[in-house]
Amino acid sequence: MAGRSLINVLLNKNKLKQRFNLFRNRNFRLLWFGSLVAMMGDFFLFVGMPFLIMNLTEDRATIGGVLAVAGIPRALLLLFGGALSDRFSPLLMMKVSRVAFMLLLLLMTTLILNESISIAGLYVFSGLMGVIGAFGMPASMAILPLLVKREELAPANAITGSTSQLISALAPALVGIAVLYLSTEPFKAILLGSWPAIEDLPRRADMQGIGLAYAIDVLLIIVSMIPLWLIKLETEPKQPNQTDSIMTSIQDGFSYVWQDASLRAFIIYMTITTFVSMGPQMVGMPVLADDNLNGMRSFGVLMSAQGLGAVFGSLLAAFATPAASLLGPVVMTLAIVRGFGTLLIAAITSDQQGILLMTTMGILTGYSSIVFMTWVQKRVSLEYIGRVMSLVMLAVMGLQPLSQGFSGWFIDFAGVTTLFISIGFFMIITPFFALLSADIRNMGEPRKSQQ
8 A cells, every 4th residue: 555655646647747847947957957967977087086096006095095185175165165155156156166177177187198197196186176076066056946946946856866866877887888998908999890798898997998088077067067157047045244254154154053953963963974984985885896796897887776776766755755743763764774785785796786785775865865955955044055055065075085084994904894894883873873862853843943
């Protein structure tokens, strides 16, 4: 009966029509398409980076180190990025950051193709990417409430989120294989009219394959800029006092969050859990695929499975959201289940096992992320949205450098299997303690100032 009710909810024609009416909104349509293209490009960078590092050094801890360096300036500057987003508009900050990222990636691509890149250079590029991200990320999370109505936020987040996850499902495997085909020997064979079989591809892409993949990313970023420049905001949110300093604006954002007990408690919870889980996801998964499975091909397949699951989870959030009184318990219960899933990652010995597990993890993550994002966007006043989103991003990414660096060190010290077992137990226990807090249990209730 429960399954039939869920199917009826998902197939309700009126609800479907209401959800997809959003595509009549020109600004939303432009944002959606531009983001889709940019995300496709991002996966060429995401898939290529760990293997670029492994081409330059066999020290696995370097993967965590390079990725961690991006997080340091991002963590330090995120709050400034959020404050500038509220002051000058999220749209402007998105435009500036995208141009800067394109120019940086173009220089990086040139060095890779000339085989002039070094580990030291990767650390510098990673740090600069972190700086750019600190100003672009809060803006990208704050712009949606400016383009759609409040009651459309849940389906808008579900559409953008499920699109993102669909790309996550398809792109890693396709990009992983494409990068291998772009490598020197397979690419030569293709130019000579012979298409190598997938099983004949190398385990890792070489510098040419990764460089050409990054060049594709540059082109896709340029394409994504066109719809971004066509967006015209009909109304601008109330901006903070222009005579206030940036530091005062940031302090106001902190005060706004601190006065909301549930938002404050959940951000603290996120800070703790993402510190523990982010590093293993970004550093541990490529190492697990390289050590226990079939290298780059397996890594792409597992990430695709997770993305495919997240597509369904994101769409589910558009039609079946928890009641306000159940929001906290539901989110924490899903977090506990994800903890058990993390434990099982340590036991993966085949691509088939990994596909099943990562698909399930993706469903849970996709659903939870859309529910959380919609909760924040509905809860926060528009004039504070950039600063609050920067605090959320700080909770998610602020300790990411330490998490990634620690994960790389832990893998060298105890192995990737022990890493996932340890993290899994922590992710099971932490939500139990979080539910002891009334602020977490009652997070679905309105702000006291809104009552």
